[in-house]
Amino acid sequence: MSAHLVLQDIAIRYATKTIVEDISFALNEGEIGCLLGPSGCGKTTLLRTIAGFEHPAHGTITLRGNEVASPSERVPPEKRRVGMVFQDYALFPHLTIEQNIAFGLNKQSKAEQQQRVDALLSLINLPHTKKRYPHQLSGGQQQRIALARALAPEPDILLLDEPFSNLDVELREHLAHDVRQLIKTEKVTAILVTHDQQEAFATSDKIALLNDGKLVQWGSASELYDQPNSVFSAEFIGQGALIEGAIKKDNNGINNLHTEVGNLSIPEHIAHTISNDSAKLLIRPDRIAVSNSETDISVTLIKKSFRGGHYLCSLETSNKQLLTALLPAQNIPEPGTQLFVTVSLSNTTPIIC
Amino acid sequence: MASPSSNTTHLTASKTPNILGRVRSKFASSNLFIIFLFSTIALLALPVLTVFSFIFEPAGDVWNHLVDTVLSDYLTNSLLLLLGVAVGTLSMGITTAWLTSMYDFPGRRAIEWALLLPLAMPAYIIAYTYTGLLDFAGPVQTYLRDLFGWQYGDYWFPEIRSLFGAICMLSLVLYPYIYLLARASFLGQSVVTMEAARTLGAGPWKRFFRVALPMARPAIVAGTSLALMETLADYGTVQYFGVSTFTTGIFRTWFGLGDQGAAAQLAAMLLGFVLMLILLERYSRKQAQYHQQSSRYSIHKRETIVGIKGLVASFLSVMPIVLGFLIPFILLAQWALGETIDAEFLVLAWNSLTLAFSASLLALTLAIVLGYGQRIFPTNSVKAGVRIATLGYAVPGTVIAVGIIIPLAWIDNTIDAWAIKTFDVGTGLLFSGSLFILLFAYLVRFLAVALGSVESGLQAIKPSMDDSARSLGFKPFQVLRKVHLPIIRPSLFTALLLVFVDVLKELPATLILRPFNFNTLAVRAYELASDEQLASAAPAAITIVLTGLIPVILLNRSINKSTLDNHQ
Numbered sequence: 001m002s003a004h005l006v007l008q009d010i011a012i013r014y015a016t017k018t019i020v021e022d023i024s025f026a027l028n029e030g031e032i033g034c035l036l037g038p039s040g041c042g043k044t045t046l047l048r049t050i051a052g053f054e055h056p057a058h059g060t061i062t063l064r065g066n067e068v069a070s071p072s073e074r075v076p077p078e079k080r081r082v083g084m085v086f087q088d089y090a091l092f093p094h095l096t097i098e099q100n101i102a103f104g105l106n107k108q109s110k111a112e113q114q115q116r117v118d119a120l121l122s123l124i125n126l127p128h129t130k131k132r133y134p135h136q137l138s139g140g141q142q143q144r145i146a147l148a149r150a151l152a153p154e155p156d157i158l159l160l161d162e163p164f165s166n167l168d169v170e171l172r173e174h175l176a177h178d179v180r181q182l183i184k185t186e187k188v189t190a191i192l193v194t195h196d197q198q199e200a201f202a203t204s205d206k207i208a209l210l211n212d213g214k215l216v217q218w219g220s221a222s223e224l225y226d227q228p229n230s231v232f233s234a235e236f237i238g239q240g241a242l243i244e245g246a247i248k249k250d251n252n253g254i255n256n257l258h259t260e261v262g263n264l265s266i267p268e269h270i271a272h273t274i275s276n277d278s279a280k281l282l283i284r285p286d287r288i289a290v291s292n293s294e295t296d297i298s299v300t301l302i303k304k305s306f307r308g309g310h311y312l313c314s315l316e317t318s319n320k321q322l323l324t325a326l327l328p329a330q331n332i333p334e335p336g337t338q339l340f341v342t343v344s345l346s347n348t349t350p351i352i353c
Numbered sequence: 354m355a356s357p358s359s360n361t362t363h364l365t366a367s368k369t370p371n372i373l374g375r376v377r378s379k380f381a382s383s384n385l386f387i388i389f390l391f392s393t394i395a396l397l398a399l400p401v402l403t404v405f406s407f408i409f410e411p412a413g414d415v416w417n418h419l420v421d422t423v424l425s426d427y428l429t430n431s432l433l434l435l436l437g438v439a440v441g442t443l444s445m446g447i448t449t450a451w452l453t454s455m456y457d458f459p460g461r462r463a464i465e466w467a468l469l470l471p472l473a474m475p476a477y478i479i480a481y482t483y484t485g486l487l488d489f490a491g492p493v494q495t496y497l498r499d500l501f502g503w504q505y506g507d508y509w510f511p512e513i514r515s516l517f518g519a520i521c522m523l524s525l526v527l528y529p530y531i532y533l534l535a536r537a538s539f540l541g542q543s544v545v546t547m548e549a550a551r552t553l554g555a556g557p558w559k560r561f562f563r564v565a566l567p568m569a570r571p572a573i574v575a576g577t578s579l580a581l582m583e584t585l586a587d588y589g590t591v592q593y594f595g596v597s598t599f600t601t602g603i604f605r606t607w608f609g610l611g612d613q614g615a616a617a618q619l620a621a622m623l624l625g626f627v628l629m630l631i632l633l634e635r636y637s638r639k640q641a642q643y644h645q646q647s648s649r650y651s652i653h654k655r656e657t658i659v660g661i662k663g664l665v666a667s668f669l670s671v672m673p674i675v676l677g678f679l680i681p682f683i684l685l686a687q688w689a690l691g692e693t694i695d696a697e698f699l700v701l702a703w704n705s706l707t708l709a710f711s712a713s714l715l716a717l718t719l720a721i722v723l724g725y726g727q728r729i730f731p732t733n734s735v736k737a738g739v740r741i742a743t744l745g746y747a748v749p750g751t752v753i754a755v756g757i758i759i760p761l762a763w764i765d766n767t768i769d770a771w772a773i774k775t776f777d778v779g780t781g782l783l784f785s786g787s788l789f790i791l792l793f794a795y796l797v798r799f800l801a802v803a804l805g806s807v808e809s810g811l812q813a814i815k816p817s818m819d820d821s822a823r824s825l826g827f828k829p830f831q832v833l834r835k836v837h838l839p840i841i842r843p844s845l846f847t848a849l850l851l852v853f854v855d856v857l858k859e860l861p862a863t864l865i866l867r868p869f870n871f872n873t874l875a876v877r878a879y880e881l882a883s884d885e886q887l888a889s890a891a892p893a894a895i896t897i898v899l900t901g902l903i904p905v906i907l908l909n910r911s912i913n914k915s916t917l918d919n920h921q
Contacts, residue, residue, distance in 0.1 A: 080552075092546060103550070103563075
């Protein structure tokens with residue numbers, strides 16, 4: 001399967017200010033990608049560059065094998081065959097829902113347009129809104145119409161700019177799932193921008209984690225969660241605590257990381273980046289369990305907050321190292337008490353800094 | 354002092370045990386305020402309602418005569434004028450609004466604000482300036498004759514004093530209404546909406562005709578109805594150009610044929626047209642709410658156009674300024690410089706100044722009363738009353754004049770008759786021909802302008818501010834004095850200024866209602882121009898134009914500020 005969308009070494013600059021730099025990734029046909037990052041990391045600018053509203057100062061964008069943006073080539077948005085769902089939906093207020101969805105379908109006959117509109121409306125479960133105007137619809141409904149409008153001309157790629165940010169929290173999770181289903185049904189390649197990792201996890205196959213204009217990590221949700229490649233990845237995604245460790249070479253020349261909660265060997269593929277003798281290890285809250293054996297790691301419970309069924313606990317080791325643990329609600333003592341815990345280090349990758 | 358807690362709607366919502374006692378003690382004063390509010394409203398609505406009542410008056414001889422002879426002329430001319438001005442203002446207004454809001458071209462920034470300058474130019478003044486420029490003895494035709502050796506009758510030259518000329522003059526000074534509203538709409542349209550159209554494959558023409566224009570339609574319709582209201586209200590231009598419309602017809606019927614009833618019936622017909630425009634404008638504004646989109650997430654970026662295209666854009670958008678302001682202004686300045694300022698001019702200026710200042714102070718006071726009244730008694734009847742009281746903004750000065758003279762003459766005559774019967778001495782005409790009715794007319798016509806500023810100021814103050822001041826122990830009118838008025842001082846100043854300038858420019862009502870031998874700058878400029886003494890009219894005219902520039906500058910500043918706010 002050849003890559004459907006390829007970004008190669010993209011840099012975007014406004015005047016002298018660099019917004020993003022060194023961005024390269026490739027998305028396969030039918031995959032849903034996600035640009036994830038804190039606000040101001042350049043993710044929306046990157047999406048707008050793929051759409052054609054911004055132009056890269058450096059690098060190339062290839063869509064379905066055609067170069068759409070490069071220093072020498074600049075295909076305008078209206079010729080790019082992208083479908084875009086905007087943050088505030090940007091439905092045309094003067095057109096009915098039906099007319100909104102049919103807006104991009106001018107190359108087909110009226111009957112074909114009608115058919116496509118009806119098909120999409122029933123797909124998004126809003127066939128009764130056909131003759132209404134956008135302002136008569138709720139936010140969630142408008143969002144789905146915006147999606148249908150973008151999908152109607154069967155774009156080569158669907159771009160979604162923070163599509164859930166204007167919705168209620170409860171609605172978001174529900175819709176994120178629906179949107180993924182819809183995109184998969186339509187078999188369209190899509191890229192979504194969000195600052196919310198839950199949204200990213202719920203919708204995407206691949207995630208590009210951006211920070212400060214740089215691509216920090218590219219991978220699937222579980223890769224990002226389990227194997228963060230940097231302190232930023234570790235801290236941005238999920239909860240957990242970073243603990244310090246010392247690198248020591250063993251007799252076989254293999255690098256080992258020694259930490260208070262256990263030791264593990266540093267895999268070959270990252271060993272070459274070692275520059276000094278310390279590294280960090282991310283411990284997820286679910287990796288920590290209470291044990292009854294006094295030979296295990298001894299910690300002090302600093303504070304606990306109830307999460308329904310579980311307590312999220314702050315633990316301190318004897319070396320003043322802080323850990324976060326999600327522990328079953330039964331038998332959690334009061335803060336100040338000493339506990340013994342075990343930490344599972346399987347599928348955990350050290351972070352070299 | 355009035356208290357909203359005594360208002361029945363508030364009463365039911367209140368649950369304080371001793372509320373009834375408090376209400377009883379304040380009931381009287383609050384009722385007094387309500388009575389005052391409604392009598393003010395009734396007084397202001399009197400002229401329009403008077404004229405309106407003539408719709409049901411049986412037709413007299415003069416009216417039948419009018420119907421047989423000139424009414425169809427009035428109707429055709431007025432309709433053609435409306436149509437022509439609509440086409441003229443729409444083409445100029447939309448073109449300039451679109452170019453300046455979407456593109457960057459040489460001189461765009463300066464052009465953007467200069468496009469408002471013709472607002473300072475009253476139509477009757479631009480009309481007589483162009484007559485001076487383009488008629489047989491004017492510089493243009495003289496130059497052409499000298500150049501080609503033509504004689505009188507040798508050549509054809511468009512007659513400026515015609516229906517077409519009137520359409521051009523009115524379009525040149527009225528297009529800013531459409532420019533302003535259309536531009537605000539284009540700029541306010543979410544950039545994202547246009548981007549959405551692009552991602553759906555729409556090129557520039559489709560984006561303009563299928564997205565931007567329909568979205569701006571309510572704003573454009575509102576702007577057009579404002580321009581057309583002004584067109585219907587115009588008296589000076591059409592009279593000067595000899596085009597018979599409703600306004601000149603009312604004048605002629607009243608003073609020439611001496612039939613007040615028939616004049617009032619004409620006025621009632623004109624009012625009918627105006628009412629349609631008002632309804633159209635209100636409806637459009639309501640529609641516009643739905644068409645407004647937030648543009649929170651993207652900054653409006655203009656596309657730069659250079660080369661020939663850029664020059665064409667500059668030329669297209671600079672022409673309305675040149676024709677609608679620069680040429681007449683330069684001509685007026687030239688004429689004015691050749692004149693000497695004499696005592697007569699100073700008297701005129703003083704008359705205009707005092708009249709305009711008193712009218713604006715009165716209007717401001719009433720605007721505060723109505724604006725704050727609406728705030729503390731937000732009932733439907735108060736709101737509807739205020740709307741009716743401020744209908745005058747759309748009603749032509751001639752119609753207001755007719756609507757004022759008729760009832761006041763009746764009052765004058767009644768008082769006089771009563772005095773004669775009781776004291777054997779007549780009072781004469783107390784109101785008619787006094788400055789009082791002139792001020793009254795200005796209030797009816799321009800109160801809406803003042804109220805608009807006051808209301809927008811008050812709206813910016815959160816209701817919680819009132820509540821907190823009340824809870825700290827202040828009565829409603831103390832709250833007004835201590836909280837609202839200091840906060841909205843800039844709006845109050847704007848209200849004062851706008852009414853001032855409008856009164857200064859006002860022609861037809863002043864012409865009809867002024868006391869005998871009392872002249873203002875506007876009236877004198879118009880009279881001199883009608884007597885073909887164009888140059889002598891210039892000092893008065895240019896004074897009016899220069900004063901008219903002040904609100905244009907203010908408007909510009911507030912527009913710039915709001916665009917800056919939008920862009921953070």
